[in-house]
Amino acid sequence: MKFFIDTANLDQIKEAQQLGVLDGVTTNPSLMAKEGITGKENILQHYKDICSIVDGDVSAEVISTDYEGMIKEGEALAALNPQIVVKVPMIADGVKACKYFSDKGIRTNVTLVFSVGQALLAAKAGATYVSPFLGRLDDISTDGLHLISEIRLVYDNYAYETQILAASIRHTMHVVDCAKIGADVMTGPLSSIEGLLRHPLTDSGLAKFLEDYAKGN
Ligand code: E4P
Numbered sequence: 001m002k003f004f005i006d007t008a009n010l011d012q013i014k015e016a017q018q019l020g021v022l023d024g025v026t027t028n029p030s031l032m033a034k035e036g037i038t039g040k041e042n043i044l045q046h047y048k049d050i051c052s053i054v055d056g057d058v059s060a061e062v063i064s065t066d067y068e069g070m071i072k073e074g075e076a077l078a079a080l081n082p083q084i085v086v087k088v089p090m091i092a093d094g095v096k097a098c099k100y101f102s103d104k105g106i107r108t109n110v111t112l113v114f115s116v117g118q119a120l121l122a123a124k125a126g127a128t129y130v131s132p133f134l135g136r137l138d139d140i141s142t143d144g145l146h147l148i149s150e151i152r153l154v155y156d157n158y159a160y161e162t163q164i165l166a167a168s169i170r171h172t173m174h175v176v177d178c179a180k181i182g183a184d185v186m187t188g189p190l191s192s193i194e195g196l197l198r199h200p201l202t203d204s205g206l207a208k209f210l211e212d213y214a215k216g217n
Pocket residue numbers: 006026027028111131133135136167168169187
């Protein structure tokens with residue numbers, strides 16, 4: 001399972017990278033705005049900065065909602081760095097743009113996916129990644145994990161190569177549950193990754209080992 005961090009915060013990206021388990025970064029316009037990164041040039045520079053911190057894939061989202069605009073923007077984003085994956089929204093022009101990019105060998109992440117049908121379309125268009133937003137479904141009393149498992153089933157039925165990128169992860173149990181279901185990738189906040197580390201028996205066991213070692217020295 002690949003681990004992506006879902007943030008535009010450079011300190012958190014560095015921290016996750018230093019842990020040695022980071023495979024990439026996802027961003028979106030809201031995450032950029034949260035870090036105070038505004039304006040086209042600043043945003044492009046920020047993508048370059050993120051690429052210089054991580055070794056893996058960095059999703060960069062287009063703002064255009066029309067086909068021509070997405071192509072122009074996506075090509076410019078992809079030219080920034082080979083690590084860039086162009087993120088397009090799940091709308092008709094986004095599907096068309098996804099097909100265009102995949103035919104050209106530009107990697108894509110189809111975002112804002114909330115149904116199996118949408119995930120099927122993304123795979124048909126040759127998406128590298130599909131991003132079902134499980135937390136946002138949970139927020140409205142709908143089972144986000146169930147969606148991930150249904151997409152897994154459909155993709156396995158036809159051996160689609162599109163990777164399921166479980167997005168909108170809110171906490172550590174989402175990560176564990178997505179791993180059980182077979183999501184290829186998860187993207188979440190640093191806290192969701194760090195939560196995997198913690199167990200009270202690890203802490204008390206280590207304290208006891210150190211205490212006993214100290215008795216003989
Ligand atoms: C995915 O790529 C999105 O950036 C993200 O996971 C959305 O998460 P949210 O629902 O916490 O905003």
